[in-house]
Amino acid sequence: MFNDFNLNDSIRGIWDKMGSWLDSLILNLPNFVLAAIIFVIFIFIAKYAAKLVDKLLRKKGSQDSIRQISTKVVKIVIILLGFFVALGLLNLDKVLTSVLAGAGVVGLAIGLALQGTLSNTFSGVILSFLPELQIGDWVETNGYAGEVIEINLRNIVVKESDNNYVMIPNSKIVEEPFKNFTRTARSRVMVNCGVGYSSDLEFVQKLTTETMQSIFPQRGNEEVEFMYGEFGDSSINFVVRFWTDATRNRDLLMAKNKAIIAIKKAFDNNGINIPFPIRTIDFTNKLSINEPQKEN
Structure with missing residues (x-):
């Protein structure tokens, strides 16, 4: 009897809890729908804002790397803003705090695991906005010389005079000196x-x-x-x-x-001589190798 009583109480408690969740879901359903709509709207805004930024930078003649970085940053910022607004509509302030804390921990772990990749990424951002290095410049760096064809978030692509392409990690360009022939006329x-x-x-x-x-x-x-x-x-x-x-x-x-x-x-x-190295052999000394020896 005692076990049956405890089992009935447990089942009743579960149903009560599920009922309260269902009631909470029904009450907050408009907020869920509104949050989803807001988040989707922000995604579309991010998409078209990125296209607008790309178009403006193309008109200004900005190089591909700058346009690539700028559009990605704009898109990520707008989507994150929409995510936070959606969580605010759901009154999930504690969840938002937990998400930010978790993101910090995950970001630290990823940063430690991908130090080389992140180094190249940040170096790519620096190179993209560096006026001393532009697409089309002729440079010498890290033992290679050629025309800069592309600058992205991982490496720069250099086309050498033999028509071969060399991909050099961005961190190598930032850390090592490079010579740019195009910057001076x-x-x-x-x-x-x-x-x-x-x-x-x-x-x-x-x-x-x-x-x-x-x-x-x-x-x-x-x-x-x-x-x-x-x-x-x-x-x-x-x-x-x-x-x-x-x-x-x-x-x-x-x-x-x-x-x-x-x-x-x-x-x-004008009769001016450009000499080249020559070697003179002197045969004035007579050798006795082939001469017959005299008998005593």
Whole structure:
């Protein structure tokens, strides 16, 4: 009897509890419906707001990485706002507090597990808004050189001169130095050469300087600089430096190629020798290997 009485009380308690939940659900049903509608509305708002931001950034000529990050941030912020508004309509303040606390713990765990990925993501955000690195720039970094094709939240894509693509993690770009050829319209080119010891050094200097000035006009405070550097094994070596238009490595190579051809022609026309290393073998000493030995 006692067990039956306890069982009946337990069943009655369960039904009473379920009845109270049902009553609460019926009473709060309008709030549930309204919260769901509000959340769906915020999702649509986030979708169209992201498209609007993307369209505005396209008109301003912003690069793909900036548009990608901006649209995602706008979408996430609006959806989270709708989520919090929906919870507020349901009077779930305690649930909201628990959700935020749980999100903090989960976020910490994910952050520890994905340190490298998050590092690349934050580095991608930095690179997206960095004016010194833009899509289309020609850069040298981490042992690679090429044109920046894409900047995303994970890596930058560089197209090298051999037409191959290299993906470099964003954190590597932020931590390591990089050289950007495109940020400066003019660059200085250096050409090394040497002349024979019998050459008129002052005439060589004048001829080389005038030749470079005629091919590469200098602007403003720019000038062609000529300096002898050393007494080499077979020549007196010098370096000539001049400024030219260059926004990528190929421009520098073409300028150096043009300068070398011009210097060689100028030296040939004026009888100036560009020596190359030679080896002289002296046969003045007579060897007795093949001579017959004299008998004593």
